[in-house]
Amino acid sequence: MIQARTRAWWRATAALCLGSFLVFINLYVPQPLLPGLKDTYGVSTLGVSFLMSASTLSLAFSLLVFGPLSDAIGREAIMRITLLIAGGLSLALAFAPTFESLLLLRLLQGFVLGGLPAVAIAWMGDEFEKPALLSAVGLYIGANSLGGISGRIVGGGAADLGGPSAAFIAVGMMTVVGCAVFWRLLPNSRAFTPKRFKLRQALGDLLGHLRAPVLLAAYCLGGINFLIFINQYSYITFRLAGEPYQLAASSLGLIFLTYLGGTFGSTLSGRLAGRFSPASCMSVGIVILMLGTAVTLANSLWMIVVGLTINAFGFFLAHSLASSWVGRYAQGARGSASALYLVFYYLGASVGGFWLEPFWRWAQWQGVAVGSWLLLGITLAISVGLWRFERRDHC
Template sequence: MIEARSPAWWRSTLALCLGSLLVFINLYAPQPLLPELRVSYGVSTLAISLVMSVATLAVAASLLVFGPLSDAIGRSGIMRSTLLAAGLLSVGLALAPNYETLLVLRAVQGFVLGGLPAVAIAWMGDEFEKPALLSAVGLYIGANTLGGIGGRIVGGAVAELAGTSASFATVGGLTLVGLVLFWKLLPPARAFTPRAFELRGALTDLAGHLRHPLLLPAYLLGGLNFLIFINQYSYITFRLAEAPYDLGTRLLGLIFITYLGGTLGSAFSGRLAGRLSQPTCMALGIAIFVTGTAVTLSDSLVWILAGLTINAFGFFLAHSMASSWVGRQAERARGSASALYLVFYYLGASLGGLWLEPFWQRGGWFGVALGSWLVLAMTMSIAFWLQGKERGRRAPCRQG
């Protein structure tokens, strides 16, 4: 098993962080382009949001395939092949002749983008000692945030200079170059034990995870939090593209620098977990998320950006804790357990537009904030419930 901070740990963690970076660059590069694409295609805010929603929905669906499949055939090949396909599909998006084709290609791309997230944490669970796993997961999720930032900044900046097609082509080229580095860095798996793939067995594992009293609440918490977080960014682009802000695609891409708050939140999570229980950390992250949403109600662009940064810190703190909680609580089939967490996570992202659109139409950004708080109240309740369950498990140990 790989020990924390060893050369093998650094090499493996760097490879998986790079892979994560590439996945999220591809997934989120179109987001700052939504206002421009809406005008180009003459569709509604809800319709153009499907460019993001179909991709995240396809990611969720793919996790049900790649997670169980990785338990049978291994994780490394899945990560490499799906990254290659994602890069080629980004190049294909640059050539899409119409809106319908764009949506189909985004759905296919979303499916292959699920390959690495479905198995990366399971790969770590196989190869890393437990202390090494917690630190690596925090850095890995921090790379998610950097990928989200990089994709949106590159997507927005290139689109403003050369158009949306050039933006997609640039992201595709960067992905293929990064894949070469990923391929060389990722060491061979040594602790993986394959299991013969059986559909009935895979379904039994998934059902067992859903019945697990400490896993299903974490799945719901992660999915509902992401439902709000990622879709807030979609609606904030519509808000800031209009008067009095009138931001172009390049500047809309730059607002995603606020994701750096999430990078800090993810990195901080490993240290905080040594002092507080994981459910307590989840609740703290959600409370910070609630506060940041309130800050975004300001009319000042500076305060809006500050609020988004606070949101990112809180969201990724809670997400890091919830995802590592799943890795630790799963009693078997870690690949499918981690994949199922991400199924809920991306399913939430794909449904967020449907939830927030009525609030946006009736109340603008204040409506979006209200819709956000309603969901965050639910996830806070889940975190407190998990906290109670964990205390209940510890009490008998102390008495013994």
């Protein structure tokens, strides 16, 4: 077993953080490009939003495939091969002749991008001692957000120089080069023991989690919150690309630096949960997300940025606590319980455009705010229900 802070630990952790960074830089690179792609292909705001929805939907599905598959055939091959294919697909996206082909490539890319997130923490669980695992997971999750921010910034900057195709080429080349480094850094597994895949048992575990109200509530809370949070960023690009702001793609990419508010929120969540009820802290996070949305209604660009930063803080506060809630209350098969949370999480991102598009057409950004508050009211009620359960559970 790999011990914390040893040379082997640093090498393996660096490899997995790099892999995580590459996954999320590919997943989110189209987001600041949406206004430009909308004009290039002559599609609607809902149609171009499918570029994000298709990839997150297929990623959600792939989590249910790659996780059990890795238990049977091993984990390194899945991570290495899927990451390489993802880079190749980014290069292919640059030359997509039609919007339909672009959408199909994003659907395929989303599926292979799920290979590494589905098995990375399981690989660490196999190879690392417990203290080493805890330290590595924190760095790995940090690389997730860094990759997401970088994908938007790199994509926006490259698009200003050479259009959307240049953004996909830049990220594709970064991924191919990074994948070569990842292959070299990642050690071969020594502690992995193959397990025969049993479909009936796997399905039984998933159904058991879905039948547990306390878990299903957390799944819905995380999925609906992410539905609002991630799709607000898509629609804010349309708002800021138009009058009176007329921001270029590179400036739209910089808007996603507001995600750093979420880094602070997720870091603070552990401290708050140690002092207060985790469910009540989820409620606080949702209220903060609702208030941040209200701030974005201002006409000042700086106030919009402040509102988005507040949103990120509130969302990640609630998300961190909801995901840890699943690990706390799952009765056995915690791996599949956590995977199911991520499935709901990315499914929420996939359907958000269908929910918010009518509100956008009705009243532009003010409509998006109204649509957001309607669903956030539901998740706030869910969190209050979890708080009441928590109080009864401790009596």
